[in-house]
Amino acid sequence: MQLFKLHTALHMAKDFAEFAKDFQLDDKDLVITNDFLYKPFMEKLNLPCHFVMQEKYGLGEPSDEMMNQILHDLSGKEFKRVIGIGGGTVIDISKLFVIKGLKSDVMDAFDHKIPIVKDKTLIILPTTCGTGSEVTNISIAEIKSRHTKMGLADDAISPDHAVFVPELLKGLPFKPYACSSIDALVHAVESYVSPKANVYTRTFSLRAIDTIIEVFQKIVEKGQEYRHERHGDMLVAANMAGIAFGNAGVGAVHALSYPLGGNYHVPHGESNYQLFTEVFKAYHAKDPNGCIREIEAYLAARLGCKVDEVYDSLDALLSKLIPLKKLREYGMKDEEVRGFAENVLVTQQRLLKNNYVPFTVDEIEAIYRKLY
Numbered sequence: 001m002q003l004f005k006l007h008t009a010l011h012m013a014k015d016f017a018e019f020a021k022d023f024q025l026d027d028k029d030l031v032i033t034n035d036f037l038y039k040p041f042m043e044k045l046n047l048p049c050h051f052v053m054q055e056k057y058g059l060g061e062p063s064d065e066m067m068n069q070i071l072h073d074l075s076g077k078e079f080k081r082v083i084g085i086g087g088g089t090v091i092d093i094s095k096l097f098v099i100k101g102l103k104s105d106v107m108d109a110f111d112h113k114i115p116i117v118k119d120k121t122l123i124i125l126p127t128t129c130g131t132g133s134e135v136t137n138i139s140i141a142e143i144k145s146r147h148t149k150m151g152l153a154d155d156a157i158s159p160d161h162a163v164f165v166p167e168l169l170k171g172l173p174f175k176p177y178a179c180s181s182i183d184a185l186v187h188a189v190e191s192y193v194s195p196k197a198n199v200y201t202r203t204f205s206l207r208a209i210d211t212i213i214e215v216f217q218k219i220v221e222k223g224q225e226y227r228h229e230r231h232g233d234m235l236v237a238a239n240m241a242g243i244a245f246g247n248a249g250v251g252a253v254h255a256l257s258y259p260l261g262g263n264y265h266v267p268h269g270e271s272n273y274q275l276f277t278e279v280f281k282a283y284h285a286k287d288p289n290g291c292i293r294e295i296e297a298y299l300a301a302r303l304g305c306k307v308d309e310v311y312d313s314l315d316a317l318l319s320k321l322i323p324l325k326k327l328r329e330y331g332m333k334d335e336e337v338r339g340f341a342e343n344v345l346v347t348q349q350r351l352l353k354n355n356y357v358p359f360t361v362d363e364i365e366a367i368y369r370k371l372y
């Protein structure tokens, strides 16, 4: 059994100009980003790269339509490197664009009609502190032509370099900042109790938890603006959590949050936040004596509470960043709850196999009902 793998080289640059100089950006570089990042950080450098502004091709999650339109506009151009600077959408698009022979239809890659071979270097600069996508080998897209979501997981689309540039987080509003950081905390905690976890992945989980909880506590104490002093630390913490989950996987929190994203368009980090502590309470109720004891004791020490108060204390801290809502406030209806539980059990086995303990459909339904 493989214990641990990291394909990506990790870098820190104090600002975007330093990154551009270190990596000697030139006219063979394709930069995929957003206008709200390009204007303040890149425009003034007059770089010779080819820039694509993702939002010009549609808002929200990456889709086959969006990517095919970009491919169309890039036809005839050749690049040596793809540089994705942005959040989850930009990163997922950038990952696909390094595939050799991808000409006009990304479905050729999702359907494996072409071999998944990389012929360009992939560099990622994450501008949220949550996805961990800068070190994972997965790209997920909405396939509008088939009314479904598809994922491509292949080491060929793993980034070659991840570069942390703290100034790029300056414009991120507080709510997406908090949601993405909570998602990183979920990555660290969920991957800790995964059956695939081991001493390597747990080392990364614990170190990520230290920073994330400490920064959250200081934000509560000093105010939201404090976050700007710690963007470098949080980028690294989120990346460590990403390394842990890239190797050990995440489980029921991510699986159960799926219907919230799919049906009510709740952002990924926010939907995980809604499920987080209730899933762990259900884990604890089924088997309080496994490795969950270690993570509960570790979290309690950081939160300064007794171990049996750990989830209440965690909820208290997180709800000072973003208030926890009832699922019905997102539009979930009483009669839908059972169907969602059944659907999660069928469609989310990729994640549920990483659970600390397995859940039955009744147990999943009970978690939704508690939050409903």
Ligand SMILES: [Fe+2]
Residues within 6 Å of the ligand: 131, 183, 187, 254, 268, 272
């Ligand atoms: Fe996540």
